[in-house]
Amino acid sequence: MKRVLIIDDEPLARMVVQEYLQPFNNELQVMQECGDGFEGIKAIMQHQPDLIFLDVQMPKINGFEMLELVEQAPQVIFTTAFDEYAIKAFETHAVDYLLKPFSRERFNKAIEKYLSQATNKPVTKPNEALLETAAQSPAQHERIVVKTGTKVKIIPVQDIEYLAADDDYVSIFTSEGSFLKNKTMSFFEQTLDARHFARVHRSYIVSVAQITRIDPFEKDAHLAILKSGARIPVSKAGYVKLKQVLGI
Amino acid sequence: MSTTSTLFSKLNLAFATGGLAWTALQIYTIHSFGFSWYIAAIDSVASVIPLAAACWLIDNNLRYYQPGKGSYINLLIWCVVLAGACTFMVRWGLPMLITDSTHTGFLRQSLIIRLFTNFMAIGWMAMISLIWYVQQDQKENERRKSEAEQLARDAELYNLRQQLQPHFLFNSLNSINALIGFKPHEARKMIHQLSDFLRGTLKKDDQKQVPLKEELEHLNLYLEIEKVRFGHRLQTEISCDNKCSEALLPPLLLQPIVENAIKFGLYDTTGEVTISIRAEVEDKYLVVMVQNPYDQQTARPRHGTGFGVSGIQRRLYLLFARNGLVETYQNDDIFTIMIKIPQA
Numbered sequence: 001m002k003r004v005l006i007i008d009d010e011p012l013a014r015m016v017v018q019e020y021l022q023p024f025n026n027e028l029q030v031m032q033e034c035g036d037g038f039e040g041i042k043a044i045m046q047h048q049p050d051l052i053f054l055d056v057q058m059p060k061i062n063g064f065e066m067l068e069l070v071e072q073a074p075q076v077i078f079t080t081a082f083d084e085y086a087i088k089a090f091e092t093h094a095v096d097y098l099l100k101p102f103s104r105e106r107f108n109k110a111i112e113k114y115l116s117q118a119t120n121k122p123v124t125k126p127n128e129a130l131l132e133t134a135a136q137s138p139a140q141h142e143r144i145v146v147k148t149g150t151k152v153k154i155i156p157v158q159d160i161e162y163l164a165a166d167d168d169y170v171s172i173f174t175s176e177g178s179f180l181k182n183k184t185m186s187f188f189e190q191t192l193d194a195r196h197f198a199r200v201h202r203s204y205i206v207s208v209a210q211i212t213r214i215d216p217f218e219k220d221a222h223l224a225i226l227k228s229g230a231r232i233p234v235s236k237a238g239y240v241k242l243k244q245v246l247g248i
Numbered sequence: 249m250s251t252t253s254t255l256f257s258k259l260n261l262a263f264a265t266g267g268l269a270w271t272a273l274q275i276y277t278i279h280s281f282g283f284s285w286y287i288a289a290i291d292s293v294a295s296v297i298p299l300a301a302a303c304w305l306i307d308n309n310l311r312y313y314q315p316g317k318g319s320y321i322n323l324l325i326w327c328v329v330l331a332g333a334c335t336f337m338v339r340w341g342l343p344m345l346i347t348d349s350t351h352t353g354f355l356r357q358s359l360i361i362r363l364f365t366n367f368m369a370i371g372w373m374a375m376i377s378l379i380w381y382v383q384q385d386q387k388e389n390e391r392r393k394s395e396a397e398q399l400a401r402d403a404e405l406y407n408l409r410q411q412l413q414p415h416f417l418f419n420s421l422n423s424i425n426a427l428i429g430f431k432p433h434e435a436r437k438m439i440h441q442l443s444d445f446l447r448g449t450l451k452k453d454d455q456k457q458v459p460l461k462e463e464l465e466h467l468n469l470y471l472e473i474e475k476v477r478f479g480h481r482l483q484t485e486i487s488c489d490n491k492c493s494e495a496l497l498p499p500l501l502l503q504p505i506v507e508n509a510i511k512f513g514l515y516d517t518t519g520e521v522t523i524s525i526r527a528e529v530e531d532k533y534l535v536v537m538v539q540n541p542y543d544q545q546t547a548r549p550r551h552g553t554g555f556g557v558s559g560i561q562r563r564l565y566l567l568f569a570r571n572g573l574v575e576t577y578q579n580d581d582i583f584t585i586m587i588k589i590p591q592a
Contacts, residue, residue, distance in 0.1 A: 008418065009514075011479045012426035019429050036518050057415065060543075081418035100422035154545070200545045 001026075002115075003047055006033045007063070008079060009041040013100065017079070020107040027115065035059075037066035038152060047203035051114060056080040061152065064089075064147040068182075069152060075117075077110050088233045089133035133141050135191050144172060146179040152180060157196075161210045161228055163188055165203035175228065195223040198245045200238035201226060208245050259304060265302075270369070271296045284353060290345050291355075298337045300476040302330040308378040314385065327374055330369035334361060414471075416507075423477050428592040430439055438476055445469040449500060460527055461536065463494035467502055467525075474510055481514065485524040496536035497589045498567055505538050505585055512583060513540035535590040542583045559586060 002023070003071045006014045014033045021028055031047040036059045044052070053076050056063040064086070067073055078097040080086055090097035095117065096110040144155045148165070160166060161173045169180045170188060189199045199205045206224055213225040214234065222234040258322035273294035279285055306326065315323050339359060343352050418441050448466045462487065474483050506523065513521040526537045557576060564573040568590055577584040 009481075010423065010477050012477065013419070014424040016422065016426040016429075018428070038518065053533070059515050081422060082414045100418050101425040 002027045002028050002050040004048065005040070005052040005074075006030060007037070007043075007052055007058070007066070008033075009035050009058045010055075011035075013055065013079065016101075017107075019103055021111075023108075024111055027109070036071075037061035037063070040066050041069055043151065044070050044072075044074065048072070051203045053077050053079055056083050056086045061145050061154065063132055064190050067172040068131055069145060069147045070149045075114060077114065086134060089130050099197075108146045113177075125136065132187070135187070141191055141193060144181060146172065146181050150177060155179065157192065160197075160207050161208060161226055161230065162232055163205040173228075173230070195245065198238070198246045200232060200242050202235065204232050204238075206232050206242075208242070214239075214242070263300075263307075267300045269298070281354060283354070283389060285346075287346055287348060289349055291342060291351070294342055294345060295334070295338050298334040299369055302334050302370050303368075304375045306330065306370060306400070307377045310374065310381050314382055322369075322516060323374055323378070324569050327367060329369045330364055330370050334370075335363040336367045338362060343478065414493065419477055420473050423473075427476075434476070435511075438473060441473050443458065445473065449503070455555065457496035458499045459493060460497055460536075461489060461499060462490060462494050462527075463502055464493070465502075467506055470503065471523075478514060481520055482510070483520060483522040485526075487525070488527040491529050492534065493525070495529055495589070495591055497534055498563070501537070501563065501587070501589070502536060503559065505587070508557075509518070509538050509540035509585070512542050514540040529591070532591050534591055535586060535587045536589070537584060539582050539584045541581055542578070544578070544581055557585065560585075564589075 002167055004018050008014045008017070018033075018078050019028060021030060028051070031049060032043045034043050038060065040052070040054070040233050042050075054063045054066070056078060057080065061069075063080075067076065077095055078086065078090055079100060079102070080097065081100040085098075087097070092105075096113050098106060099111055116243055126207065142157055144157065144160075146153050146155065153206070154174060155174055159174045159176075161175065162171065163185070164171045165185050166180065167230070168182070170183050170185060172179045185205065186201065188197075188205055192205065196208055197205050206226070210226045211224050212227055215223045215225065217223040217233070220236040222239050224232040224234050226232065271292045274295065275285070275288045278288035283291075309326075338356065342355055346352075374472045391502050422436070424435050424438050424442070427438060445466070446468065468486075471484050473483075475484070502525070506525065509523050510521075513523055521541055524537075526539075528535045528537075557574060561571075563575045564587070565571060570590070573588045573590075575586045577586070
């Protein structure tokens with residue numbers, strides 16, 4: 001018996017999935033329905049589902065952001081009405097996706113696809129590549145969702161002072177402190193708006209608006225002094241990039 | 249096209265008539281100095297031909313090129329040069345046609361007068377041409393400008409209207425799909441609401457303002473659909489007295505505002521959401537206020553700059569040629585947008 005969660009903010013949309021799942025109730029059991037991403041995260045921790053039906057557009061955090069925050073991501077069948085970036089991501093990476101409104105036949109196909117995969121393949125981490133693609137969506141560039149303990153924190157990108165590499169993680173520094181995110185520096189270099197953020201060093205990305213001063217430091221290197229007083233190393237190549245962004 | 253060509257032939261006729269009259273006048277004048285009609289005619293025709301050529305030249309120049317404010321002096325110089333050239337041609341050409349020595353003397357004596365009258369004639373021609381063509385250009389510009397504006401307005405309004413969210417449409421269809429299974433009556437009702445709503449967005453004529461009552465009825469269809477989609481999470485409050493409901497506003501103006509309010513209200517918070525719409529008439533303005541809750545901590549920066557607000561601003565500007573009809577406020581986790589519609 002596989003455990004299933006339905007995560008969608010529209011009650012009627014959850015109902016359709018419930019209804020379509022009826023014929024499969026020998027193999028699939030719905031553990032819970034969730035109305036938003038926060039509930040979703042809790043329910044995933046609690047029930048350790050094998051499969052989730054996940055809507056993309058949801059309150060506060062969207063489906064992708066929710067997945068980013070889950071440690072052991074289950075298999076996902078996305079359900080969405082319209083989102084060109086999401087669809088691009090699904091086409092290449094998801095188990096399957098259903099475009100609302102979907103027919104029972106289409107739904108059955110998705111379930112069969114999942115069931116055949118689930119028996120053959122062990123669950124790896126199928127979601128990484130998908131999330132990378134989904135992160136190309138402009139909506140995803142405006143904020144970063146992180147988890148601190150059991151709480152979810154949404155950081156609008158304009159609140160970011162700088163980012164620093166931290167082993168396999170990236171530390172995001174804001175006026176409220178720093179937050180760890182399980183992503184690479186090059187991911188942030190690509191997704192953050194290049195007009196406002198510059199990768200000034202192999203291990204640092206800085207918000208240009210936060211810089212108050214740039215001092216020379218040792219040979220070829222510089223130090224960027226931020227409003228908060230933080231001193232960020234700027235490499236030779238980073239200095240060139242920074243000058244470009246600042247237009248000097 | 250035919251009107252412009254007849255206009256041109258009329259102009260040519262006027263030009264020829266003017267030339268003939270000028271020639272006749274000059275023949276009479278020279279004859280009155282005691283020369284024979286024959287000599288007077290030769291003299292006049294020989295003087296008027298270069299003068300007409302000069303006039304034609306200056307008129308043609310001004311048709312295609314009007315001097316800017318600073319270069320009228322160039323035009324003056326041109327007139328002087330052309331008048332000089334005409335006089336010069338007469339001075340050296342006429343003695344070849346008329347060998348009478350009295351006439352040659354008369355020619356020398358009258359040179360200054362000839363130069364002056366030539367200058368006056370060419371200058372007059374230049375002035376009339378200038379005024380005429382500048383006016384023509386202005387008319388043409390105005391016509392083009394208003395046409396461009398009309399086009400831009402149509403295109404823009406069309407685009408703004410096309411912003412009807414596909415997201416909304418597909419999700420509504422999905423809700424209907426769900427209802428068909430266990431509440432077929434409600435499914436049917438929702439199909440009718442959705443159809444009425446879509447029809448309402450299509451048939452509206454932008455030029456014609458509608459009473460608020462009508463706009464609210466249309467809005468209500470939309471809100472009812474959204475309430476089915478989001479269930480108990482979405483509440484609405486609408487207040488509008490009798491006076492307001494007759495006030496006029498451009499059709500579908502409130503739609504994107506309320507759409508935005510719902511979007512931010514529902515996607516920025518997780519609890520119940522109340523969208524309130526309040527209308528009042530205040531010294532010759534219909535004031536409509538739409539409020540939605542939002543989360544100050546996580547609100548996306550597009551708040552206040554997104555399609556909703558700037559689109560409304562642009563539309564009101566196009567319709568009323570005025571800025572400042574849209575205001576937004578954010579406090580205590582409530583986002584308020586206020587629009588003012590001038591009442592005739």
